[in-house]
Amino acid sequence: xxxxxxxxxLPLIAAPLCVLIRHRTIVxxxxxxxxxxxxxxxxHLLSLVGQLPVGETxxxxxxxxxxPSVGIEYSIDALNAFVLVIVSMIAAVVLPVGPGTAADAIPxxxxxxxxxxxxxxxxxxMGITITGDAFNVFVFLEITSLSSYTLIALxxxxxxxxxxxxxxxxxxIGGTFLLLGIGLMYQLTGSLNMAVIQEVLAGIDPTxxxxxxxxxxxxxxxxxxxxxxxxxxxxxxxxTHAPSTISAFLAATATKVSFYVMVxxxxxxxxxxxxxxxxxxxxxxxxxxxxxxxVGSAAAIFQGDVKRLLAYSSIxxxxxxxxxxxxxxxxxxxxxxxHLFNHALMKGGLFLxxxxxxxxxxxxxxxxxxxxxxxxxxxMGAFVVGGLGLIGVPVTVGFxxxxxxxLGAIEQGRFVVAALVLIGSLLAVIYxxxxxxxxxxxxxPEGSERCEAPLFMLLPTFILLGASIWFGIDTEMTAGFARxxxxxxxxxxxx
Amino acid sequence: MSVVLDLWHYWVVxxxxxxxxYTVIARDHLVKKVMGLNIFQSSVILxxxxxxxxxxxxxxxxxxxxxxxxxxxxxxxxxxxxxxxIATTALALSLAIRIQEAYGTCEEDEILPMDREGAGS
Numbered sequence: 253x254x255x256x257x258x259x260x261x262l263p264l265i266a267a268p269l270c271v272l273i274r275h276r277t278i279v280x281x282x283x284x285x286x287x288x289x290x291x292x293x294x295x296h297l298l299s300l301v302g303q304l305p306v307g308e309t310x311x312x313x314x315x316x317x318x319x320p321s322v323g324i325e326y327s328i329d330a331l332n333a334f335v336l337v338i339v340s341m342i343a344a345v346v347l348p349v350g351p352g353t354a355a356d357a358i359p360x361x362x363x364x365x366x367x368x369x370x371x372x373x374x375x376x377x378m379g380i381t382i383t384g385d386a387f388n389v390f391v392f393l394e395i396t397s398l399s400s401y402t403l404i405a406l407x408x409x410x411x412x413x414x415x416x417x418x419x420x421x422x423x424x425i426g427g428t429f430l431l432l433g434i435g436l437m438y439q440l441t442g443s444l445n446m447a448v449i450q451e452v453l454a455g456i457d458p459t460x461x462x463x464x465x466x467x468x469x470x471x472x473x474x475x476x477x478x479x480x481x482x483x484x485x486x487x488x489x490x491x492t493h494a495p496s497t498i499s500a501f502l503a504a505t506a507t508k509v510s511f512y513v514m515v516x517x518x519x520x521x522x523x524x525x526x527x528x529x530x531x532x533x534x535x536x537x538x539x540x541x542x543x544x545x546x547v548g549s550a551a552a553i554f555q556g557d558v559k560r561l562l563a564y565s566s567i568x569x570x571x572x573x574x575x576x577x578x579x580x581x582x583x584x585x586x587x588x589x590x591h592l593f594n595h596a597l598m599k600g601g602l603f604l605x606x607x608x609x610x611x612x613x614x615x616x617x618x619x620x621x622x623x624x625x626x627x628x629x630x631x632m633g634a635f636v637v638g639g640l641g642l643i644g645v646p647v648t649v650g651f652x653x654x655x656x657x658x659l660g661a662i663e664q665g666r667f668v669v670a671a672l673v674l675i676g677s678l679l680a681v682i683y684x685x686x687x688x689x690x691x692x693x694x695x696x697p698e699g700s701e702r703c704e705a706p707l708f709m710l711l712p713t714f715i716l717l718g719a720s721i722w723f724g725i726d727t728e729m730t731a732g733f734a735r736x737x738x739x740x741x742x743x744x745x746x747x
Numbered sequence: 748m749s750v751v752l753d754l755w756h757y758w759v760v761x762x763x764x765x766x767x768x769y770t771v772i773a774r775d776h777l778v779k780k781v782m783g784l785n786i787f788q789s790s791v792i793l794x795x796x797x798x799x800x801x802x803x804x805x806x807x808x809x810x811x812x813x814x815x816x817x818x819x820x821x822x823x824x825x826x827x828x829x830x831x832x833i834a835t836t837a838l839a840l841s842l843a844i845r846i847q848e849a850y851g852t853c854e855e856d857e858i859l860p861m862d863r864e865g866a867g868s
Contacts, residue, residue, distance in 0.1 A: 387824055394831045398838055405842060410849035411862055417842045421771060424784055424835050431828060432791050438821065439798055 255293045256313045256326050259336065259378050262286050262293075267371040270364045280350060283367040287344040287374065294336040298733070301333045309740045310447075312384065320384070320445050327384030327447065331737035334589065335381045335512045338596050342504040343374050345712045346600060349497050349607060351406070358406060366406060370501070373399035377509050386434045386444045386521075389513060393430065393477070396509070397423045400502055404494040415489035422486040426476030430513075433470030436462055437521070450521050458530045463522075467531070470517045478510035480574055481544035484567045488551075491563035496607030496616075499559060503566050504600035508592045511573055515585075518577075519741040528580040537578035542672050544571030549679035553686065558606050558616045561683055562599065565642060568676065569595045572657060575673070579660045585738035586731065587656030593730050594641070594649035594723065601716035602638040605631055608705035608713060618687060623696025631705050632691050637717045639684035641724070644677045648724040652731065756797040763790035775855040777843045781836060788832045795821040795828070 266286040270279045300311060313326040328336075351358050351366045358366055376396030380389050401423070405416035438444060440462050441452040456463055472483075479487040491499045518527045527533045548568030555561040569591070576588030606616050608631045613620060625632045637648070644650035654673060661670040704710075723730050751758065763786055770783025799821035807816040847853050850861060 387827075391827055391831070394835070398834055401838055401842070405845070410846070413842055413846045413849060414858055414862060417777060417839065417846065420835070420839050420842065421780060421784065424839075425768075425771070425787070427831075428788055428791055432794065435791065435795050435798060435821070444820075 254313075255296060256311075256328065256382065257315060259290055259293050259297075259340075259382060260375055262289055263371040263375040263378070267368045267375065270368045270371065274361075274364045276360060276363055279364045279367050280348075283371055284344075284348050286371060287340065287347050290374070290378065291337075291340040291344040294333070294340040297328055298333040298337050301328060301330055321443070321448070324388055325384040325445060325447075326382050328382060329737075329740055330733060331515065331589070331741060332381045332512065334733045334737055335508065335592065336378060338508055338593050339374070339377045339381065339505045342501060342596055342600050342716075343370075345715050346497055346501045346504070346604065349500075349604065349709055349712050351495055351497060366403070369399045369402045369406075370498075373403060373501075377505055380509050381512055384446045386437060386446055386449060388444075390427065390431050390434055393513075394427055396506065397427060397477075400498075400506060403498045403502070404490050406498070407493040407495050409493065411489070412493035415486075415493040419486045419490045422476055422483075426473045429469045429473030429476070431473075433466050433468075433473060433517075436466035436469065440466065446516070446521060450523075453521060453526075454523060458526055463526075464531070467517075467522055467527070471514065471533075474510050474514040474517065478507055478514060478574075479567060479570055481540055481547055481567060481571065484544070484548075484570075487567060488560055488563040491566065491603075492557060492560040496559070496603055496610055499563075500600045500603035500607065503562070503603055504596040507566065507570055508596055511570075511577075511588070511592060515577065515588075515741060519585075524580055524742055534578040534580055537574055538669065541571045541575035541578055542669070542676075544568060544574065545672070545676040546679070549676055549683065552683040553679065555683075556618055558609075558618060558621065558687065559603070561618075561687070562602055562606070565680065565683065566595075566599060568680070569599070569642070571676075572653065572673070575669070576657050576660060579657075579664065579666075580742075581660050581663060582735065582738045582742055583656055583663055584660030585741055586735045587653050587660055589734035589737050590656060590731050591653035593734070594653050594720065597649060597716050597720040597723070598638050598641040601713055601720060602635065602642075604709065604713040604716065605635045605638065608709045611709060612703045612705055618690055621687065621690050622694040623691070623700070625692035626696055627700055627702050628704050630710065631713070634710075634713050634717045635691070636688060637721065639688065641717075641720050643680045643684055646724075647721065649720045649730075650724075652724060652727045656731070756793070760790045760794045760797070763787075763793065777846060777853045777855065778840070780855075781839045781843065784839070785832065785836060788828070788835075792825050792828055792832075795825045 263286050266282055270283060273279055310327050310329045314320055315324045315326060347370060351363055373396055376392045376399065379392030380396065383389060383392065401416045401420045404419060405413055437449060440456060441449045443449055443452065476483045491503055545568045548564050548571060552561045552564035555564060573588045573591050576584040609624065610616050612628065641648035641650040644654040654677065658670045658673055767783045767787030767790060770786065771780050774780055774783060799818040801815060801817045804815045804817040807819040843853055850858050852858060
């Protein structure tokens with residue numbers, strides 16, 4: 253447990269070091285080493301949480317030895333240990349690809365700034381996840397947001413700038429809502445420590461108006477960062493115009509961490525009894541989740557740009573996560589949490605495929621991808637694997653998540669919801685098939701030759717998409733962690 | 748009447764917040780949007796500061812026994828929030844400068860049609 257603060261401190265110190273060193277190769281090695289060290293620590297923490305004696309769920313670390321009531325406390329349970337592993341794993345796999353396609357947008361002597369912003373973003377994401385202090389969540393959230401606006405603005409072309417600006421406006425409003433919610437919570441409870449807040453809030457009458465308003469602001473704030481339909485407007489542009497590596501990293505981690513924040517505030521601080529039995533949040537969330545699945549998938553079908561298509565597909569996949577959340581059952585939440593991991597693998601891998609293609613042919617437009625199956629067979633094979641995952645074909649990870657979601661819906665007798673999940677998957681078939689058809693069944697343009705992506709880009713892609721098959725077959729481990737996390741989120745609810 | 752007079756500080760917060768939010772939504776100029784965002788953030792800062800104030804309380808500095816002092820924690824928290832606000836404003840303004848360079852305008856209703864034409868450079 254003594255390693256826990258290193259998870260934040262390592263990337264936080266490495267980031268300014270990158271600015272001081274500036275040398276391209278050294279900075280790259282330093283940043284990569286930092287992310288892998290973080291992955292090691294996160295896995296260590298996950299194993300520590302797994303070894304906790306029965307009845308105990310949380311490991312705590314008082315920062316600087318201050319008592320939790322005055323200082324900042326890091327608290328780690330099955331839920332955030334799992335999210336920490338997701339975030340650090342994606343960072344460790346994606347970072348070695350480097351700015352890649354942005355190479356022509358970022359001058360080579362400015363590349364250190366890319367790594368600096370990346371490491372700061374990682375610091376923030378880890379910080380949000382690990383901390384047990386409500387105000388700390390806001391601070392780390394803003395660190396993440398500021399660095400991700402910068403990273404998105406690094407994209408090629410001027411549209412990246414407007415995308416970053418729109419995200420900045422939306423993100424800041426979301427962050428400020430969270431700040432206001434935390435303030436109201438502090439008024440109610442007199443504490444910023446999440447464990448204390450949880451205890452005090454449980455004793456406050458549900459009809460208390462401040463409690464409702466605090467929950468409303470916290471929920472809306474994290475919903476903006478999560479891009480729940482209809483608050484998703486910033487997402488497609490941001491992911492489309494960012495450098496492909498950054499799209500892969502943000503799509504796989506930023507929304508996952510926002511979902512974690514939402515679960516932490518709703519299930520832990522306010523408790524499912526308040527959120528679902530008293531406020532009946534599921535009546536709002538379930539239709540929104542299903543609308544997200546259909547609107548996201550339907551919009552994805554009509555996109556001419558593969559990155560934009562994947563971004564809209566992300567909105568649909570976020571819909572699946574929120575659906576599991578709104579079922580308010582251990583099975584449903586298990587589906588959501590396991591989908592965090594699974595979607596990170598699939599979307600990270602798919603955006604890396606786009607990075608490979610853009611690196612070679614310089615375009616992410618579907619029409620330019622004609623006949624790529626002959627020119628880049630290995631890369632396109634990887635795309636098919638990821639695409640099958642998004643559809644939810646058995647033996648891919650996508651199937652595992654949907655299995656739990658459908659099971660959770662059927663458990664509660666919501667057969668319509670279960671059917672809608674399956675119909676939503678059919679829409680995914682259409683948008684994936686459109687690309688597969690262009691890539692494999694259309695002739696490549698005259699005079700083009702084979703141009704497989706370089707190994708340093710293919711390897712990370714294969715790690716992510718290979719893992720998406722591996723964890724589709726061996727579901728014990730991921731589903732086990734997700735179930736453990738769901739059980740502590742919903743204590744006393746029968747599985 | 749007392750709802751307005753006794754809780755006047757909350758009304759200040761709410762009014763400022765709505766002015767800020769309205770500016771962000773209704774104004775087309777990017778710099779004006781940033782100003783709106785600033786007002787919006789300031790309203791929350793005032794909310795925290797008002798929350799920590801104790802009637803008749805002084806600054807929380809060690810003094811004689813039984814001294815009434817304001818709660819310093821919300822005030823200290825706002826130092827961080829102000830820094831965050833400055834960083835956000837700086838980043839937003841630098842983005843606005845680069846948008847001005849790339850598009851030749853900072854008016855959103857002129858930028859959007861340019862984006863739609865797909866004339867990316």
